[in-house]
Amino acid sequence: MDWARRIELFTVVVAAVVAVVGLWYSNVQTRQANEQARDDRALAKEGQITDRYTAAVGNLGEDKMDVRLGGIYALQRIMQDSHRDQPTIANVLATYIRTHAAKPPAKGQDVAADVQAAFTVLAARDTTRDGTFLLDLHGAKLPNVTLVLGDSEAALDKANLSGADLSRAYLPDAKLRGTSLSGTNLRDANLSGADLSRAFLPDAKLRDADLPDAKMRDAYLREADLRGADLSDANLLGADLFGADLNGADLSGADLRGADMVKGQTDSSITDSDTQLPWEPR
Structure with missing residues (x-):
């Protein structure tokens, strides 16, 4: 080349x-x-x-x-x-x-x-x-508060609502799983279909509250005031109801199997053939 x-x-x-x-x-x-x-x-x-x-x-x-x-x-x-x-x-x-x-x-x-x-x-x-955020509304005075979220469900899981006033609140289908409601005033509240599984409700005031179809499995309801509450078809499997006042409560169709309560506690409640009590296995 x-x-x-x-x-x-x-x-x-x-x-x-x-x-x-x-x-x-x-x-x-x-x-x-x-x-x-x-x-x-x-x-x-x-x-x-x-x-x-x-x-x-x-x-x-x-x-x-x-x-x-x-x-x-x-x-x-x-x-x-x-x-x-x-x-x-x-x-x-x-x-x-x-x-x-x-x-x-x-x-x-x-x-x-x-x-x-x-x-x-x-x-x-x-x-x-949310990250590490946990909703804290303890002691808040919220009577008649209303939640209408369309197809969504109110996200109140694990919130601290202890001592709050939620009397006459409108909270249908609310998610309250694991929520602290110790001593909370929920008198006359509408909680139909709400999910209160594992919720902490000692001494809660639920007199005349609407709780039909509520999911309350393993909820802690010791000494709670449930007089006149509508608990028809509610799921109360394994709930702790020791000392709870169920006088006049509607337990028609409610499932209380495994609940912690004493015999006779529902003597003044409304029950029917579909009510499942812890001392009446099916």
Whole structure:
């Protein structure tokens, strides 16, 4: 091969190497630019969320009801947009309720609209994003509070509602599994179809409460006041009812197999042929 041919071939090889290196470098620059742009967008979004959060929390302290409501619903939207911020926002809303519902409403009045809204937002949240957050509404005065969530069920599992006033509350199909309701006032509450499995209800006031089809398996109901409660078709398998007052309670179709209670405790209750008592095996 003559020198001219060699030089030509060498030139072609060098040109190819330069082209490959150039393409690689261009790809690296493009990737870095895309990563930088992505980081910039993330920072911008984080800044926007921070600004939205600050504004929403600020609205919670305003005097006007409509401004406070706007702040609560703005926080709900942030929870939906930023999953990692949900535990913080949920804690803010729970604190808001405990603070603004520390005293019962004036006679003849229902729970304030902002407290009702915060309660609804918390009950409607996606609990899979809670992290270590546990809902704490102990002692909150929430008589007549209402939850209507369409196809969703109120998410109150493992919440601390001990000592709260939920009298006449409307909580059908609510999820209250493992929830602490020690001494809670649930008189005349509507808990039809609610799931109270393993709930802790010692000394709870459930007089005249509606609990048909409720799931109360392994619930702790020692010394609970269940006078006149509608427990028809309720699942009370393995429930601890020792000392509970069941005078006038409707136990038609209820399943109390394995329940901890004494014979004669249901003598003043309403039972039928479908009622399954712990001392009457089937």
